[in-house]
Amino acid sequence: MSGQHDNDGPGQPVRPDELDTHHPRPDAAGHDEPGAEELALFSERGRDLLLLALALVLANEALFAGVTIAGGHPAPVANVGRFTMLAAMSYMTWQGFSISRWILVILAAVAAIVGPAQVLESLSAGRPLWAAVLALTGAGYALSFFLLAFQGDVARFIRHRRLLRDRDVMR
Numbered sequence: 001m002s003g004q005h006d007n008d009g010p011g012q013p014v015r016p017d018e019l020d021t022h023h024p025r026p027d028a029a030g031h032d033e034p035g036a037e038e039l040a041l042f043s044e045r046g047r048d049l050l051l052l053a054l055a056l057v058l059a060n061e062a063l064f065a066g067v068t069i070a071g072g073h074p075a076p077v078a079n080v081g082r083f084t085m086l087a088a089m090s091y092m093t094w095q096g097f098s099i100s101r102w103i104l105v106i107l108a109a110v111a112a113i114v115g116p117a118q119v120l121e122s123l124s125a126g127r128p129l130w131a132a133v134l135a136l137t138g139a140g141y142a143l144s145f146f147l148l149a150f151q152g153d154v155a156r157f158i159r160h161r162r163l164l165r166d167r168d169v170m171r
Contacts, residue, residue: 037163043153043157046156046158046160050148050154052143052147053143053154054094054144057107058086060111061083062083063133063137064079065082086104089104094161096160096161096165096166098158104144107141108144109141109145111137112138112145115138119134119135119138
């Protein structure tokens with residue numbers, strides 16, 4: 001051996017041929033690098049659309065929490081708690097948990113369904129600016145609902161994240 005050590009344990013030097021990332025090799029736990037299934041599920045489009053859906057939910061909820069707190073709502077902690085819960089659901093969805101995805105789908109569907117009634121109520125109360133905000137957030141929720149529930153690229157990317165998470169957890 002030309003002065004290099006075998007990589008038998010932690011702290012041992014890494015041989016240059018071990019740095020080659022083009023060929024899958026088992027890691028220390030015996031797992032291969034991401035397999036064909038995980039790689040086939042990844043798409044930048046799925047990632048970007050998922051991020052868009054989650055950003056719309058969080059932006060809408062942050063707006064509502066801010067407006068209700070600034071408006072003197074008697075329970076500001078409840079509004080911050082709701083935003084925090086939805087942030088956690090968004091993070092869990094990003095990590096590939098399907099239950100959190102479907103919770104967000106239900107929330108977005110309900111918000112998109114009741115949105116038009118809220119817009120009409122705001123218009124009849126003489127608050128056109130608030131009606132415009134509600135119309136935009138309703139459209140955002142409708143888009144989030146569609147992306148999370150029916151967009152195939154988003155579903156495949158969430159599955160990709162779940163496979164990677166499960167693989168990492170099982171190490």
